[in-house]
Amino acid sequence: MSDYILQFLISGITVGSIYALVGLGFTIIYNASDVVNFAQGEFVMIGAMSAVSFSIAGIPLIIAIIMAMMVTVLVGFALNQFAIKPAKGASVVTTIIITIGASIFLRGAALLIWGKDFYSLPAFSGEQPIHIAGATILPQNLWVMGVSVLLVSAVLWFFKYTLLGKAILACSCNRTAAQMVGINVGKMMLLSYGLSAMLGALAGVLIVPITFSSYDAGIMLGLKGFSAAILGGIGNPIGAIVGGLLLGVLESLGAGFISSGYKDAIAFAIILFVLFVRPSGLLGHEHQERV
Amino acid sequence: MNLLRVKHLEKSFGGVSAISNLSFDLPKGIVFSVIGPNGAGKTTLFNMLCGFYTPDQGSIIFKKENAEYDKEVMYHSLHNMATHQIAACGISRSFQNLQIFFNMTALENVMVGCHLQSSSRFLPSLLRLPSVIKEEQRVKQQALNALAFCHLDHLANEMADSLAYGDLKRLEIARALASKPQLLMLDEPAAGLNDTETQQMSHLIRKICASGVTVLLVEHNMELVMTSSDQILVLNFGHLLAQGTPDEIQNNPVVVKAYLGEDI
Amino acid sequence: MKRLSGFYLLSLVALILPQIFPDNYYLTVVGVFAALHIILAVGLNLLMGYCGQISLGHAAFFGLGAYSSAILTTRYQLDPWLAMISGMVLVFIIANLIARPILKLKGHYLAMATLGFGIIVHIIFVQTEALSGGPDGLGDIPTLSIAGWAVDSDIRWYYVTTISALGSILLSLNLIASRSGRAIRAVHGSEFAAQMMGINSNKTKVMVFVFAAVLASFAGSLFAYQQNFVSPDSFSFFFSIELVTMVVLGGMASTYGAVFGAILLTFLPELLIVFEDYEMLVYGAILMLVMIFMPQGLFISLGHQLTQLKKNYWPNKKPAGDQQ
Numbered sequence: 118m119s120d121y122i123l124q125f126l127i128s129g130i131t132v133g134s135i136y137a138l139v140g141l142g143f144t145i146i147y148n149a150s151d152v153v154n155f156a157q158g159e160f161v162m163i164g165a166m167s168a169v170s171f172s173i174a175g176i177p178l179i180i181a182i183i184m185a186m187m188v189t190v191l192v193g194f195a196l197n198q199f200a201i202k203p204a205k206g207a208s209v210v211t212t213i214i215i216t217i218g219a220s221i222f223l224r225g226a227a228l229l230i231w232g233k234d235f236y237s238l239p240a241f242s243g244e245q246p247i248h249i250a251g252a253t254i255l256p257q258n259l260w261v262m263g264v265s266v267l268l269v270s271a272v273l274w275f276f277k278y279t280l281l282g283k284a285i286l287a288c289s290c291n292r293t294a295a296q297m298v299g300i301n302v303g304k305m306m307l308l309s310y311g312l313s314a315m316l317g318a319l320a321g322v323l324i325v326p327i328t329f330s331s332y333d334a335g336i337m338l339g340l341k342g343f344s345a346a347i348l349g350g351i352g353n354p355i356g357a358i359v360g361g362l363l364l365g366v367l368e369s370l371g372a373g374f375i376s377s378g379y380k381d382a383i384a385f386a387i388i389l390f391v392l393f394v395r396p397s398g399l400l401g402h403e404h405q406e407r408v
Numbered sequence: 409m410n411l412l413r414v415k416h417l418e419k420s421f422g423g424v425s426a427i428s429n430l431s432f433d434l435p436k437g438i439v440f441s442v443i444g445p446n447g448a449g450k451t452t453l454f455n456m457l458c459g460f461y462t463p464d465q466g467s468i469i470f471k472k473e474n475a476e477y478d479k480e481v482m483y484h485s486l487h488n489m490a491t492h493q494i495a496a497c498g499i500s501r502s503f504q505n506l507q508i509f510f511n512m513t514a515l516e517n518v519m520v521g522c523h524l525q526s527s528s529r530f531l532p533s534l535l536r537l538p539s540v541i542k543e544e545q546r547v548k549q550q551a552l553n554a555l556a557f558c559h560l561d562h563l564a565n566e567m568a569d570s571l572a573y574g575d576l577k578r579l580e581i582a583r584a585l586a587s588k589p590q591l592l593m594l595d596e597p598a599a600g601l602n603d604t605e606t607q608q609m610s611h612l613i614r615k616i617c618a619s620g621v622t623v624l625l626v627e628h629n630m631e632l633v634m635t636s637s638d639q640i641l642v643l644n645f646g647h648l649l650a651q652g653t654p655d656e657i658q659n660n661p662v663v664v665k666a667y668l669g670e671d672i
Numbered sequence: 673m674k675r676l677s678g679f680y681l682l683s684l685v686a687l688i689l690p691q692i693f694p695d696n697y698y699l700t701v702v703g704v705f706a707a708l709h710i711i712l713a714v715g716l717n718l719l720m721g722y723c724g725q726i727s728l729g730h731a732a733f734f735g736l737g738a739y740s741s742a743i744l745t746t747r748y749q750l751d752p753w754l755a756m757i758s759g760m761v762l763v764f765i766i767a768n769l770i771a772r773p774i775l776k777l778k779g780h781y782l783a784m785a786t787l788g789f790g791i792i793v794h795i796i797f798v799q800t801e802a803l804s805g806g807p808d809g810l811g812d813i814p815t816l817s818i819a820g821w822a823v824d825s826d827i828r829w830y831y832v833t834t835i836s837a838l839g840s841i842l843l844s845l846n847l848i849a850s851r852s853g854r855a856i857r858a859v860h861g862s863e864f865a866a867q868m869m870g871i872n873s874n875k876t877k878v879m880v881f882v883f884a885a886v887l888a889s890f891a892g893s894l895f896a897y898q899q900n901f902v903s904p905d906s907f908s909f910f911f912s913i914e915l916v917t918m919v920v921l922g923g924m925a926s927t928y929g930a931v932f933g934a935i936l937l938t939f940l941p942e943l944l945i946v947f948e949d950y951e952m953l954v955y956g957a958i959l960m961l962v963m964i965f966m967p968q969g970l971f972i973s974l975g976h977q978l979t980q981l982k983k984n985y986w987p988n989k990k991p992a993g994d995q996q
Contacts, residue, residue: 122950153780200690200960207967209779214920215963222956229949340909342788347784382795385788392785393773458868491867501868509861511925512854524870526851530879533850534843540803540850547851580865587869 123252125373126366131258131327133365134265135161138320139342140349141272142313148289148352149309149403156196156220156316158339162227163191164318165287165330171234178241186318192223197307220339225299227332240326257265261323269321269358276354289352314380348388350401359399364388409478411436411591411622412457413512417466419452426452427463428646434591436471439617441625441633444643445666448496450626451504454595457624458501459491470497473590496524498590502580502597505627508568514579515564518551521586524560525550557619558582558612567588572604574605581612591622598629610636634658642666675849678928679842686834689848690827700826702942707833708857709934711840711891713918714927718844720851720916721924723880724860725775726783729790730915733885735907736763737795737892740783742810742902752816756893760886766886771878790912797904809903816897829898836894840887844927846932856880857925921962923969932971 139157146154167188171181200219206213240257247254276282280296287295296302321330321336328334345364349356364384371383391399412434419427427449434440442450455461457468468486475482484497500521509517526547528540555561558578563571571579577597584592594613598606606629613636617623627633633640633654640657642649650656650663657663690699716730738757744750750758774785797804804810816823816832823832847853858866859873866873896902914937922933940958944951966973 140800153783200964204964204967207963210720210924211918211919211963211967215916215960217917218956218959218963220956222953222960225950225952225954225956228952344784344788347780352782376799378799379795382792382799385791389774389788389792392777392781396777396781398781460864490872491864492870492872495868496871503865507862507865507868509858509865511857511861516768516854516857520866520869520871523851523855528851530847530852530883533852534847536846536850544850556884583869672967 121174121373122370123250125369127254127258129263129366129369130362130366132222132324132369133362135320135338135361136341136345136364137267137358137361138265138316138323139338140345140361141269141354142316142320143342143346144352144354144357145199145272145285145309145313145316147248147346148354149285150201150306151209151289151353152201152216153343154196154313155213155216155339155343156223156308157342158335158337159220159223160189160193160314160317160335161321161324161338161342162330162332162335163192163223163321164314165225165238165321165325165334166231166236166332167318168322168328169325170231170239171239178238185322186315189314189318190311191285193310193317195308196314197310200309202303202306220335224332224335231332233332235329235331236325237329238322238326255327257323257326260328263355264319264323272316273354281308285328309386319402344385344388348391350398351400353400353402356398356400363399409436409475410434412598412624413467413469413483414457414470415467415469416462417453417456417468419449419456419461420464426646427456430466430643430646430648432641432648432651434622435639436590436622437617437620438638439613439625439636441637442639443627443629443630443633444642444649445641447645448643449646450643451595452646454501454593454626457486457494458499459486459489459494461489466554470494470499471590471597473498476537497595498588500584500587500589500591501593501636502584502595503575504595504599506576506580508580510567510569513565513567514555514560514571514575515548515603517568517579518554518583518586519547521554522550522584524587554582554586555579557585557615574601577609578612581616585616585621589621591624592616593624593626595626596628597630598627599627606632624662676842676845679838679845682841682928682931686838687831690732690830694827697944698939702828702939704826704829704833705785706935706938707830708891708895708898709915709918710837710931711894712888712915713922713930713934714837714840714844715887716915717919717922717924717927717930718847719880719884720919721926721930722848722860723856723877725777725877726916727786727881727884728909728912728916729786729788729793730884730888731907731909731911732790732793733763733888734892734895734901734911735765735793735904736766737889738802738902738907739797739810739892739895740889741896743891744815745814746810746812747803750894752897754816756890759893760889760907763885763889764882767882768878771881772874775874775877775881783955787909787912788875790909792820793898794904794908796905798908804904805902807904809901809905811901813896813900813902815900816894823897833894833898836890841927841931852879856929921959921970923972923975926969926972929969929971933969936970 139161142157142160143154146152164185167180168185171184172178196219200215204215241260242256244255276286284300285305285308287300288302292302341364345361346357348364349360367387368380368384374381375383409609410433415431417427442453444450452461454461469483470486472482472484486494509520526543528543532540552561552564555564558581559624560578560582562577563575581594598609601609610632613623637654640654641651642657644666649666650660695698712730712734719725719727737759740762741752741755744755744758745752770789775790777785798807823829855866855871855876858869858871859876863873917945918933918937919930921937923929940955944954947954962970
């Protein structure tokens with residue numbers, strides 16, 4: 118039995134790391150602009166699919182990955198410039214619909230470019246399974262977990278210890294005040310979309326050797342990433358990470374011990390339960406209303 | 409007769425005491441002001457009176473509508489009630505940060521104030537039964553009357569988000585009056601108003617009191633407080649510092665020192 | 673009555689149209705879907721537009737109504753009307769149970785909770801094969817009969833669904849112009865102030881949520897009888913998002929806005945078929961462009977444009993020499 122638990126934990130943490138990265142992407146954009154970017158999942162898809170295309174064209178894997186990241190970052194910039202910025206000052210719901218429109222648009226573009234086929238990348242360092250304590254772990258799983266840890270640490274360090282990171286956070290706390298102290302809010306927005314896109318692209322590239330990708334692979338990932346961010350408390354980067362890992366593990370355990378058909382239902386039911394008990398997520402701050 | 413009685417009220421937020429052992433009686437039919445420096449606990453008191461906060465200790469009792477004599481059973485116990493239940497006892501208020509319904513016209517705002525004065529339910533409203541139509545007419549007229557009382561009837565069909573700040577402050581009062589309360593609580597009604605508007609507000613407050621509504625006022629503007637009030641309560645750091653008529657308060661050395669300044 | 677003049681006009685047009693254009697695919701087939709979407713959008717608009725509570729799981733109630741009708745008629749041989757009413761009662765109970773805890777959440781957390789609820793219900797539709805037929809769906813659903821008059825042709829379905837849609841519009845208009853309607857809008861405007869005016873804000877939110885849910889269940893039952901077939905695909909979170917889009921695109925806090933949005937988003941895919949492979953791309957682009965340039969929604973923005981036009985071309989004439 119304990120063998121199984123370890124196995125489920127490994128796959129849970131792997132997929133949870135991806136959810137964490139996507140959730141982190143949501144959090145960064147939300148922190149910079151109060152917008153929930155429903156096209157976040159599409160960043161993951163575009164990163165994966167671009168990397169595959171570049172790789173198929175003969176470009177070495179590492180370069181293909183870097184180019185895919187650049188493509189996705191450009192898409193992120195474009196999203197900010199052409200969809201979010203022109204709608205400055207629109208209500209929350211309106212902006213949600215804009216990002217939903219953007220996600221449909223990006224999916225439509227992906228459909229045109231790549232069709233409905235499934236694509237994959239070769240595993241980064243081979244497919245020889247490693248046996249630890251009765252469980253099997255693929256090298257790719259280690260890549261996912263390892264790179265995620267690095268990325269997450271880098272992002273957290275960026276926001277806590279660099280002036281640029283703090284400037285982005287300032288924009289979300291109070292846009293006008295940020296402008297008053299000389300922060301170029303427009304540039305900060307652009308940067309945060311670019312950063313989120315980069316995180317999404319890397320997540321896509323990391324996971325595609327395991328799970329394949331297609332034009333609509335971004336939908337479920339976006340949804341799960343959003344759930345992770347909410348579960349952890351939207352706006353809190355650590356919350357998104359905790360939420361992502363927790364969601365991945367719950368899903369995996371649910372699929373393993375109860376039923377793979379119901380795994381998503383179990384995960385969402387638990388999220389609902391958490392929200393009923395902690396209405397601002399696990400690590401979110403209670404919004405104090407002043408009357 | 410006392411309308412409101414507060415006994416040994418206590419409230420802290422995360423270890424910081426906002427209100428400490430506060431007791432006072434509010435007589436019926438007067439203008440009663442609560443003053444004190446920022447952080448003295450005035451808004452906390454207000455929010456406890458209308459149920460947004462629950463007191464840590466103490467009691468708040470409020471005279472029932474047709475109470476004839478001064479016995480325990482003639483009072484509602486407010487400190488455990490939800491806000492809408494407290495409103496139903498006959499208390500209404502305006503807010504320090506405007507809580508106008510900006511998605512409605514001025515008239516509709518005040519018609520919401522008539523909620524407790526009407527009773528059409530969900531299902532009959534869906535079907536627009538004759539009783540509903542009749543009540544709508546009555547409520548509309550009542551709302552117009554409340555607007556007229558506050559000199560706002562010419563703005564009835566304007567969207568609330570297009571009105572000037574001074575008008576919005578009076579609109580909140582008109583809305584609160586529409587519910588025909590026994591007690592009207594005004595939270596800094598003169599904030600942001602110029603001298604002329606403040607004088608008009610003072611006038612309005614006395615007019616409201618003359619019409620039979622008891623007024624509880626929180627205010628920083630001393631001119632307004634001294635000219636409109638019958639009684640004043642001074643709070644400092646959550647404690648009751650003094651209570652009395654405007655003259656008594658102005659001449660109270662403790663108050664003068666703590667709040668009004670040494671040079672008066 | 674002046675208040676309902678727009679409604680009477682809409683009713684007249686809707687009822688006369690198929691007589692002027694008989695056997696028109698867009699009317700009698702697409703129009704039926706538009707009518708069902710109107711019922712859904714009008715209910716959702718009461719919840720989102722007027723009451724300010726976001727719901728990303730509305731398709732679940734549509735599905736619960738459809739499956740109740742499907743299961744009760746095919747597996748238990750219940751009369752279609754009884755099955756429909758049973759579905760509405762079931763949804764009434766479920767909506768009441770989940771509304772109370774869910775509506776205590778705010779903003780994105782509320783969105784998440786409703787999204788989660790919708791997905792859970794969808795998964796149940798897929799997984800409970802013995803009852804629901806699983807991913808392949810449930811067929812052979814009988815049709816509705818009104819006192820012997822069987823609703824078994826496109827044109828009959830057009831009239832049944834259109835009259836139902838008009839009914840739901842009327843109910844919504846009546847509700848908004850009433851004490852309950854003002855209470856709903858007040859809760860959205862300022863929950864504190866609403867409570868201070870004696871409105872039980874929690875109860876109000878629950879009532880709107882339940883009403884919208886029951887309305888969706890009714891539409892779901894109609895859908896099941898019209899299609900004679902249901903499958904989980906029609907009740908996924910995509911459809912929930914589509915419903916939200918209809919409400920926002922048309923214009924929130926406007927019953928006619930929701931009607932407009934529903935009609936538009938039902939016909940748009942039909943019109944976009946000409947773009948073939950570019951259909952999704954163009955659909956996404958249209959959504960973005962409309963919301964960027966008309967953030968209040970098409971119906972409300974167009975309404976403002978028309979009012980502006982009227983002011984420019986028919987300015988109020990003042991007699992010469994009049995000093996203001």
